[in-house]
Amino acid sequence: MIAPGVLYLGRNAFMVGIPVAFVAVAIRQLALMAGVLIPTWILTSGALAGIPLYTALRLTVRHLYHLREAAAMGARLAPTSNRGKWPGNLDMLIEMQKLWRTGYPGDGVAEVLEEVGPVVNVRPLYEDIILTTCPEHIKIILATDFSNYVKGERFQYGMSSVLGTGVFNSDGEMWKFHRSMTRPFFSRDRISHFELFDRHADVLIGLLKTRMRTGHAIDFQDLVGRFTMDSATDFLFGTCVNSLHASLPFPHNVTFATPESDSAHAQVAMAFSAAFNESMLHISNRARIGWAWPLVEMWYDRTIEPMKIVSAYIDPIIHEAVAKKKLASSLRENLEKQDDEIAEGETLLDELLNVTSDPKVLKDETLNILLAGKDTTQWTTTVIVYFLAMYPEVNARLREEILQHVGPSRRPTYDDIRDMKFLRAVINETMRLYPSVPFNVRESINSTTWPSPNPGEKPIYIPAGTQTPYSVFMMHRRKDLWGPDAEEFDPDRWLDDRLKTYLLTNSFQFLPFNAGPRICLGQQFAYNEMSFIIIRLLQNFSSFSLAVDAFPPEARPPPEWELLEGRKAADRFRPKMHLTMYSEGGMWLRMTEAENV
DSSP states (O other): OOOHHHHHHHHHHHHHHHHHHHHHHHHHHHHHHTTOOOOHHHHHHHHHHHHHHHHHHHHHHHHHHHHHHHHHTTOEEOOBOSOOOSGGGHHHHHHHHHHHHHSOTTTTHHHHHHHHOSEEEOOGGGOOBEEEOOHHHHHIIIIITGGGEEOOHHHHHHHHHHHTTSGGGOOHHHHHHHHHHHGGGOOHHHHTOOHHHHHHHHHHHHHHHHHHTTTOOEEHHHHHHHHHHHHHHHHHHSOOOOGGGSOOOOOTTOOSOOOOOOOHHHHHHHHHHHHHHHHHHHHHHHHHHOTTGGGGGSSSOTTHHHHHHHHHHHHHHHHHHHHHHHHHHHTTTTGGGOSSSOOTTOOHHHHHHTTOOOHHHHHHHHHHHHHHHHHHHHHHHHHHHHHHHHOHHHHHHHHHHHHHHHTTTOOOOHHHHHHOHHHHHHHHHHHHHSOSSOEEOOEESSOEEEOOSSTTSOOEEEOTTOBOOEEHHHHTTOHHHHOTTTTSOOGGGGTSHHHHHTGGGOGGGOOTTOOGGGOOTTHHHHHHHHHHHHHHHHHHEEEEEEOGGGSOGGGSOOGGGGGSOSHHHHOSSOEEESSSEEETTOOEEEEEEOTTO
16 A cells, blocks of 8 residues: 555646646757757756746636636635745644644634634635634535535545545435435434443443542543443444453552553453544544645555554454344345334444445444544543532532432433433533534535625635635634623523523524534434433532542643633643544542442
8 A cells, every 4th residue: 555645745746747847848849949959957957946836826826716706706705814924824834733732722723713703714835724613604514505515535535544435424425325324223212222321331330439449530531431432332333342341540640559450352442442542533633734644644554553453343343243144134034124113132233234234334334433422422421520520519409400300329211311401501511612523624515605704794705625614612612602601611501591692593503413414313312321421420429529630740731821711721621632522631530429329
């Protein structure tokens, strides 16, 4: 396999070199016809000098074309920032890459938006990338003009080595095919079956109690990630990875703890989980860098090694399921189940096998759903418990609601969860401030316009083939959309007059699960899973506290953040992001076990 960087350079050298070489050859021939011999070194030097000239000419022609087309559509070009001083805004790009590693989500972008407004053409390396935080624009992208916005080849190329052609990395008929395969599985009957959650929650609660009785803090992000991984693999494949049975990490400041010896199966589980996370990190880096990402992977594809580990776990499960399906079909043992209903006990893999037996299609789709089912729920549940630790009054009120509805030990039902209004408010407020997918992107097919965020101004021109990233993370914190307390954690905003004043006037300003035809199929499943584990936690623990001493020093917020305003100053952990969000260095907590449980 050719390395991404080599392939990228070869392709671009061909695209740029051919026209330049053609001009050089033409000049040489014309000179010969005139009886003039131009030395080869002069032609070669001229050809090399012609490359930047050719590039500049292409950019100028494209810009003039955009100006003319925008004028014809009665629109204006998207505003740009004056912060970039180097050619191609290279200095801005370098600064944003640095802030991505060391700063807070949105750093760099937030300053640009504050300067020019809620929509901006970032233009890294002369490429039009028009970012928006306007609900009206996001509604156009996701719903009202859905057919004009796709993931696009640039995005898919960076993601394909991990996500293949699964539902999150496909467009058009392929997307419809994957979506239609998956949709029937997410029915209420299936998502309201809590036996699976309870089985894994029992293990999680037991681990928490054991650790708390030692007096040491626990990395709740790691623990709940194992819970969501085990639940997701159980739910998707019918084969649980059992990551909860592997040994747990101790805080960095515990020097006398003896690492536990894991079984071979536990080692496989943790290797799979770590490799899956590593592959997500690599493809998110590609999305952030943009079209030039192959230059960072010049000699090798960084996803190959972690995906070998992922495939070593997933492939045998898929091949075994395909073989069983073929055997059952040949023996006619499954004829009575060939209807539109999901038979009790079937997994998502079983459902997909009713449509296709192609191992690659099955692998792509299950890995896509695993990403959605693990990381997003892990993040939201982690931050919910963090907020319960930071806001004891919210914790006490939520625990009171839970005990009133289900008592100290009863397993909650679907109806119980539906009736707990404050629980839903806490979940929604957490997803508002910290949505699991903070940034997303689409690409326009045809040239179009967006309404100006400023009344009376011309609409904004969106050229064909332009990437249009949008940030729900930043939209969810806009004070003009959510009120002056937009950056405060206050679940009551979902229960009092603020709900009508702000959210109900524009439902597209709250999008933790996306919207439109690509809205998350597992939305209700996620609400149920998060609700279930929070209920079980508060049945068993009366309070939570942040173990600041247990965080590695490099994972703590820098002191200068405290001098700022808003969430960045208030929070006591360091949020980071790849495709989804996470807390750098974990989320270290201590918990007080409830009495009489």
